[in-house]
Amino acid sequence: MTDIAIAAEGLRKTYRGVAALDGFRLSVAAGTVCGLLGPNGAGKTTAVRILATLLSFDDGHATVAGADVAGRPDLVRERIALTGQYSAVDGSLTGRQNLVLFGRLHHLGHRAARARADELLEQFDLTDAANRSATEYSGGMQRRLDLAASLIRAPQVLFLDEPTTGLDPRSRNQVWDTVRKLVADGTTVLLTTQYLDEADQLADRVCVVDTGRVVAEGTPDELKAAIGADRLEVVIREHDRLPDAVALLERIGPVEADPDTRRLRVAVTDRVAALVRAAQALRDAAITVDDLGVRRPTLDEAFLSLTGHRTEETR
Amino acid sequence: MTTATTAIADGWVMTGRYLRHVVREPEQIVIYFSLPIMFVLVFGYVFGSGMAVGGDSYREFLLPGVFVMTQLYGLGATATAISLDIGRGVVDRFRSMPTARSALMVGRSTADLTRALLEMAVLVICGLLVGWQWHRGAGLALGAIGLILLLRLALTWVGIFLGSVVKNPDTVSLIVFPLAFPLTALSNVFVPPDQMPAWLGAVAAWNPISATVAAARELFGNPVTGGGSWAAEHALALAVAWPLLLLAVFAPLAVRRYRLLGR
Numbered sequence: 001m002t003d004i005a006i007a008a009e010g011l012r013k014t015y016r017g018v019a020a021l022d023g024f025r026l027s028v029a030a031g032t033v034c035g036l037l038g039p040n041g042a043g044k045t046t047a048v049r050i051l052a053t054l055l056s057f058d059d060g061h062a063t064v065a066g067a068d069v070a071g072r073p074d075l076v077r078e079r080i081a082l083t084g085q086y087s088a089v090d091g092s093l094t095g096r097q098n099l100v101l102f103g104r105l106h107h108l109g110h111r112a113a114r115a116r117a118d119e120l121l122e123q124f125d126l127t128d129a130a131n132r133s134a135t136e137y138s139g140g141m142q143r144r145l146d147l148a149a150s151l152i153r154a155p156q157v158l159f160l161d162e163p164t165t166g167l168d169p170r171s172r173n174q175v176w177d178t179v180r181k182l183v184a185d186g187t188t189v190l191l192t193t194q195y196l197d198e199a200d201q202l203a204d205r206v207c208v209v210d211t212g213r214v215v216a217e218g219t220p221d222e223l224k225a226a227i228g229a230d231r232l233e234v235v236i237r238e239h240d241r242l243p244d245a246v247a248l249l250e251r252i253g254p255v256e257a258d259p260d261t262r263r264l265r266v267a268v269t270d271r272v273a274a275l276v277r278a279a280q281a282l283r284d285a286a287i288t289v290d291d292l293g294v295r296r297p298t299l300d301e302a303f304l305s306l307t308g309h310r311t312e313e314t315r
Numbered sequence: 316m317t318t319a320t321t322a323i324a325d326g327w328v329m330t331g332r333y334l335r336h337v338v339r340e341p342e343q344i345v346i347y348f349s350l351p352i353m354f355v356l357v358f359g360y361v362f363g364s365g366m367a368v369g370g371d372s373y374r375e376f377l378l379p380g381v382f383v384m385t386q387l388y389g390l391g392a393t394a395t396a397i398s399l400d401i402g403r404g405v406v407d408r409f410r411s412m413p414t415a416r417s418a419l420m421v422g423r424s425t426a427d428l429t430r431a432l433l434e435m436a437v438l439v440i441c442g443l444l445v446g447w448q449w450h451r452g453a454g455l456a457l458g459a460i461g462l463i464l465l466l467r468l469a470l471t472w473v474g475i476f477l478g479s480v481v482k483n484p485d486t487v488s489l490i491v492f493p494l495a496f497p498l499t500a501l502s503n504v505f506v507p508p509d510q511m512p513a514w515l516g517a518v519a520a521w522n523p524i525s526a527t528v529a530a531a532r533e534l535f536g537n538p539v540t541g542g543g544s545w546a547a548e549h550a551l552a553l554a555v556a557w558p559l560l561l562l563a564v565f566a567p568l569a570v571r572r573y574r575l576l577g578r
Contacts, residue, residue, distance in 0.1 A: 054577050080411065082407070087405075089405055092336045093335060105418070106412060107324070133339070
């Protein structure tokens, strides 16, 4: 068994003349979380569907959990699970019927499938809703049922395609907790997301995807570091002291000031020294400070600087 | 498990899935049985009261045809259900699991055959109520029902193929009537082929629907007319051969469509 759970090289997929994937490459170490980050249409979902054997590809090579995706999709399917952006359970059946169905289709015996369903219902806090139609579930409950369905047999590789899109913060945290537990137990997770904080929260490594290719790769911190300096941010109380504050902070570094929010940003290299100097200088000048801190650039800013456009942009 | 036993087991699980859908939506059952009852009452009573075929009661002649016609219209439900199902997210999950590629469609076919069995029971009961009878014993009558269900089995696969090619469920239901109506009209269901113009009679005699209808009339002991053509004289053999041919063509085509969903 290799340490690489997902490997893709030169994947190409064209839909009606438009390249959805264009030389996509990826390498994910076993037992880690890789986040595919990118806007709608970047190719994230196409990549996941190809790796999960749902979609064919035109060119390239991929292995998942040690099995060749094109040559032995049957072996890949034994070892993976997928939870997509849209509900992939049978809405006409109850939660329990769904899980028993998937258990049976995973070739568990009838009794084993029922027992596993009850375990998962318990684990995902769905026991009370077990006998209700899945269509009557809230968004968060449906997503939990979906995740439960993916875990009937512990998969070696779990694909999560925008697992928290459209969820409220509480449900989102539940999904995140589940993912963390799975990874602690050795599952490899490939996650696609448009939410930068999600990649930041969960991923060991982030691959930024744009126009069917991975355009940047690294840990979340590396990516943030790669796009430049940390920023000292100051928000002052009184609007008319803004020119004084700018003058003081310019001694530390180049200043950007936003008069509307009374916020000043200074690019800094030495985080702690800059913070101390700024605090001292502002207090000596009797400028009241509402907020003061050093921030790393957000992944949003990272994305902008790596691809030239914002993440929210839909093309 | 071997591939074959996996395929059977998975198909059986999918059958259970479709049957559970019906149990969870009992109003479907009303729709299921309204068509057979309506067909028997409308055709059997309205037409059967005012016409005669070769001296016999037209109702005796017509009802085996109505039985088969009902099975043909069942194709629409099969096709619509499959096209609806293929559009559902749950099929992505099935396809990412180590489940037999044939399971979804085998399940649909078996579930619809179960439904056909119940429809047949309703048809026969309604038939008896309007005065139709079998005359050659229960054994041959069951044989006739068996042939009708064999045709239905083949038709479920035609429907599954249709539903997997035409992916929009609304379009599917629009296609089924123009497909099924000429097949019943240009057959021996309503009129014996020998009373049609020669070329039309030949088309009607060779229609797969006609083979099953003629065979069922023979086994039920209902009036058989339109003898003379080779097809009419070998109705029993054709009533077995046609469905098997349809099965051999459409079942592999349908499963192939499922395999190619990700292309």
